[in-house]
Amino acid sequence: MTDFLQTVIFGLALGGVIAVSAVGLTLSYGVTRFINFAYGDFLTLGAYGTVLLAGFGLALPVATVAAMASVGVLGVVIARLAYEPLMPRGLLPLLVTSVGVAFVLHNTVRIFAGANPIRFPMPLLRPWQVGDLFVPQEQVVTILVALAAMAVVHLILTGTLLGKTMRAVSDDPALARASGVPAGHVLAATWFLSAGIGALGGVLLAVTQITVEPDMGWRFLLVVFAAVLLGGIGSPYGAMLGGLVVGLGVELGASYVSADYSYAFAFLVLIAVLLLHPRGLFGRGG
Amino acid sequence: MNAAPPLLHIGRLDAGYGALQILFGIDLTVSAGEHVLVFGANGAGKSTLIKTVAGLLTPTAGRIDFAGARLDARPPEAIAAAGIGYVPQVANVFPSLTVTENLEIGGVLLSARQRRARLDDVCTVFPRLGERRRQTAGTLSGGERQMLAIARALMPEPPLLLLDEPSAGVAPTVVTRLFALVASLRTTGTAVLMVEQNAKQALAHVDRGVVLESGRVRLTGPAATLLDNPEIGRLYLGSTEAQERNDLTPNAQIGDRS
Numbered sequence: 103m104t105d106f107l108q109t110v111i112f113g114l115a116l117g118g119v120i121a122v123s124a125v126g127l128t129l130s131y132g133v134t135r136f137i138n139f140a141y142g143d144f145l146t147l148g149a150y151g152t153v154l155l156a157g158f159g160l161a162l163p164v165a166t167v168a169a170m171a172s173v174g175v176l177g178v179v180i181a182r183l184a185y186e187p188l189m190p191r192g193l194l195p196l197l198v199t200s201v202g203v204a205f206v207l208h209n210t211v212r213i214f215a216g217a218n219p220i221r222f223p224m225p226l227l228r229p230w231q232v233g234d235l236f237v238p239q240e241q242v243v244t245i246l247v248a249l250a251a252m253a254v255v256h257l258i259l260t261g262t263l264l265g266k267t268m269r270a271v272s273d274d275p276a277l278a279r280a281s282g283v284p285a286g287h288v289l290a291a292t293w294f295l296s297a298g299i300g301a302l303g304g305v306l307l308a309v310t311q312i313t314v315e316p317d318m319g320w321r322f323l324l325v326v327f328a329a330v331l332l333g334g335i336g337s338p339y340g341a342m343l344g345g346l347v348v349g350l351g352v353e354l355g356a357s358y359v360s361a362d363y364s365y366a367f368a369f370l371v372l373i374a375v376l377l378l379h380p381r382g383l384f385g386r387g388g
Numbered sequence: 389m390n391a392a393p394p395l396l397h398i399g400r401l402d403a404g405y406g407a408l409q410i411l412f413g414i415d416l417t418v419s420a421g422e423h424v425l426v427f428g429a430n431g432a433g434k435s436t437l438i439k440t441v442a443g444l445l446t447p448t449a450g451r452i453d454f455a456g457a458r459l460d461a462r463p464p465e466a467i468a469a470a471g472i473g474y475v476p477q478v479a480n481v482f483p484s485l486t487v488t489e490n491l492e493i494g495g496v497l498l499s500a501r502q503r504r505a506r507l508d509d510v511c512t513v514f515p516r517l518g519e520r521r522r523q524t525a526g527t528l529s530g531g532e533r534q535m536l537a538i539a540r541a542l543m544p545e546p547p548l549l550l551l552d553e554p555s556a557g558v559a560p561t562v563v564t565r566l567f568a569l570v571a572s573l574r575t576t577g578t579a580v581l582m583v584e585q586n587a588k589q590a591l592a593h594v595d596r597g598v599v600l601e602s603g604r605v606r607l608t609g610p611a612a613t614l615l616d617n618p619e620i621g622r623l624y625l626g627s628t629e630a631q632e633r634n635d636l637t638p639n640a641q642i643g644d645r646s
Contacts, residue, residue, distance in 0.1 A: 263496065266485065270493045273482040280442050280476070281540065282468035282497045 104234040109357040110350065115241035115310055117349020118248025123303030123322070124329035124341035125255055130296035132272035132336035133289065136193050139200040140180065141300055142326070143207035145319030147173045148301025149222065149308040150211055156223045166305045170298040177297020178290050186289070204320060212316040219313035244306050251302055252342050255295075259338060264291055272336060325352070325365060328372045333384050340384025347371060347383075393456070395420045395579050396441070396472075396548055401450035401460075403440040409448065410436040412603045418548065423571070423580040425611065427587035427624055428600035434583040435477060437600070438552045441581065442474040443467040455547065469497055473541030477552040480537035483526030487517050490525050490536055494543030503543070510539045531562035538569070542578070549573065551582040555590075567593045588625040591615050599624060 127141045151169030156162055184203055188195045227239035259265035267288050270278040279285050300319075307322060308314045329348045333340025348368045355367025375383065394417035404410040410433040418424050426434050439445045441452060443464035452460040459467055468474065473494075482490050491510060495503040511518030514535050520528065525536055534554055541549055551570065555563040563586065570580055571593040584590040591597055597614040599607040607620065614620050 263492065263500075266489050266492055267496060269485055269489070270482045273484050274479060276444055276464070277476060277480065277482065278493065279464040280444060280468055280474045281493050282465055282544065283493060284465055284496075285463075 105357065107235055109353050111237060111241050111245075113350035113353035114346065115244040115248075115349070116353055117346035118245045119303060119306040119310055119345075120325055120329045120349050121342045121345025122248050122251050122306060123300060123326045124333065124345045125252065125338050126296045126299030126303060127326055128330045128333070128336055128338055128341040129255075129268070129299070130292055131330070132338070133268055133275075133292040134185075134189075135336075136185070136189075136196045137200075137327075138185075138296070139197065139323070140203035140207055141200075141296070142319035142321070142323030143204050143211075144173050144177060144297045144300030145304030145307060145322060146208055146211055146314070146316060147176065147319075148304035149314040149318065150215055150220075150316075151301065152305050152308070153220060153223060153314055162223065162225075166302065169305065170301040173301035174294040174298030177300075178293045180297075181289075181293040208316045208320050215316065217316060219315040222308040222312055222314055224309055224312065240309050240312075244309050247302075247306060251299065255299070255338060258295070264288070268292055325368055328368045332372050332375050332382055334382030335385070337382070337384035340382055343383055347375075392419070394418060395422075395455060396581065397453040398437075398441070399451050399453075401437075401440065401447050401452065403436060403445050403447045403450075405436075405445070410603050411440065411447075413450070414600075414603075414605055416598055416605065416608075418579050418581050420547065421574060421577045421579050422596065423574065423594040424582070424596045424598060425587065425590050425594040426581065426583045426598045426600055427585075427590070428606070429624070430585075432600040433603040434600055435552050436603075438474075438550050438581070438583050441467075442472065442550055468544075468546075471544070471546045471548065473544070473546035473549045475534075475537045475541045475549070475551045475554065477556050481525040481528070481533050481540070484524065486522050486524055487528070487536060488521045490540050491517075491543055494540030497544055506543050506545070510543060513542075514539045529559075530557040531559055531566070534558050534562075534566060535569075538566075542573075545576070546578065548579045548581065551580060551584075553583055553585060555584060555586045563589065588615070591625070 123145060127138065130138055130141070148169050151172055152162070152165045155165035155168050160168065180203060184199055185196055188199055224240060229239060230237040259269060267278065267283045268291070270283055271285065271288050275285065304319055307318060325348060329344035330341050332347060333342070333344030348371060351367045351371040352364045356364035359367070379385070396418040398414055398416040401411055401414040402409060414437060426437060428434055436445065440447055443462055443466070447460045450460070451458060454470055454472060457470060459470060482493060485493065488507065491507050492503060495506050498506060511521065516532060517536055517539055520532070525533065528536060538554070554566055554570065558566060567590060570582065573580060582590060582594065591611045591614060594611050597609060597611050598605055599620060615625070
């Protein structure tokens with residue numbers, strides 16, 4: 103039982119990381135209908151940015167927020183320069199371009215920070231002990247930050263006019279524009295939020311794995327995709343749930359079946375759900 | 389009224405989809421507060437005309453002037469901001485948003501205070517929507533969706549409302565109420581440019597009709613004159629020998645698609 107609970111705690115923490123990351127990706131997909139393959143590198147940049155800023159003496163939470171904002175701005179700049187001019191040409195050129203952007207980004211990180219893993223400057227925290235159960239504080243912090251991030255995303259989407267316009271554009275871009283929604287502003291806000299949330303996902307990923315390396319986000323992208331698809335692509339709430347399911351699936355699979363194939367379990371869960379419900383857990387009917 | 393320049397002036401307008409030209413040299417005006425119905429056979433270009441005015445299609449020639457400003461080739465959000473409300477034929481609400489949120493999107497350009505005030509006004513005019521404020525639009529009936537779409541377009545109190553087939557997908561009993569509601573917009577001075585298959589019923593509620601045929605304006609005139617024109621009646625209003633014998637109204641078959 104202790105083992106199981108221990109695994110669940112790790113699963114929830116990993117699920118939180120995946121959920122936050124998946125929300126950022128699915129938000130941009132919802133508004134633009136294009137899967138940004140450079141998204142994984144926003145995670146990497148968020149983590150490295152935080153390491154860099156913490157190195158200048160900023161407290162870790164401040165460094166994280168500053169890194170999120172910087173990566174958010176970078177997300178807007180990349181989109182304006184590389185994606186928006188290509189949008190009238192359809193999705194395939196965008197997709198290929200975003201793969202190119204991904205390689206540019208993580209190799210740029212490699213040039214400046216080196217290819218070797220760097221320790222994330224999280225203070226060493228003693229795990230709490232509850233009976234036989236060890237509860238690492240890093241995992242608890244990750245879970246709490248992930249929950250807070252999802253609550254903030256929920257508030258933005260349902261409580262602000264910006265969030266409502268994003269959902270309206272996601273539902274029907276032409277109707278939104280004909281209703282007076284300034285599509286350009288909504289798009290820019292979406293790129294910013296998506297990249298900024300991705301940066302937070304990267305920081306949380308760094309907290310759980312203790313190190314950062316240049317292709318951490320690129321490698322993690324597949325798992326994030328799994329969560330996005332599981333929840334129903336374009337649905338932020340689906341992405342949150344999908345992230346938790348994938349995180350738990352990975353940790354439970356690693357504990358009880360084989361640690362060598364931990365990420366394979368994420369995809370087994372994905373395939374199982376999609377066989378039963380092809381549009382994902384929160385996917386739109388139609 | 390004729391002395392004042394028209395609110396909407398469409399001049400020699402060509403438009404279509406890519407290489408496929410649908411509209412040929414359309415001339416059409418709508419005066420402030422005037423209700424105009426565009427009707428014609430399927431494929432005559434009615435929806436294309438409405439979409440072009442709303443900015444969803446870019447004209448290939450001609451011009452569109454609205455309240456003194458040139459609007460052709462402007463993006464749809466600029467046309468909405470200029471004061472033209474648009475209600476598309478189908479898919480005319482944001483299905484995952486609640487009724488209130490749909491209305492808020494309609495009032496996106498208003499200040500927060502104006503938006504709240506208009507939301508209350510609109511829910512007074514559409515009490516059914518007021519009862520369903522928190523319901524997701526995707527769960528509404530066809531008639532309720534149409535009401536919501538019109539209410540959303542009316543949020544910023546536009547001087548001109550474009551309606552694309554408002555009776556499509558709406559139960560026949562609701563269609564009557566819908567046309568009456570559109571007619572009641574005269575009290576607020578809102579001009580209407582409406583496209584409708586259900587032309588006979590719609591003509592009874594408008595000031596003027598425009599007959600579109602193969603993308604060209606074939607005829608335009610006061611609604612009453614068109615209703616009495618036997619050829620128009622035979623071709624476009626479903627007047628048949630059967631109807632002349634007062635047997636049935638063939639239009640009932642058209643409106644009921646719910």
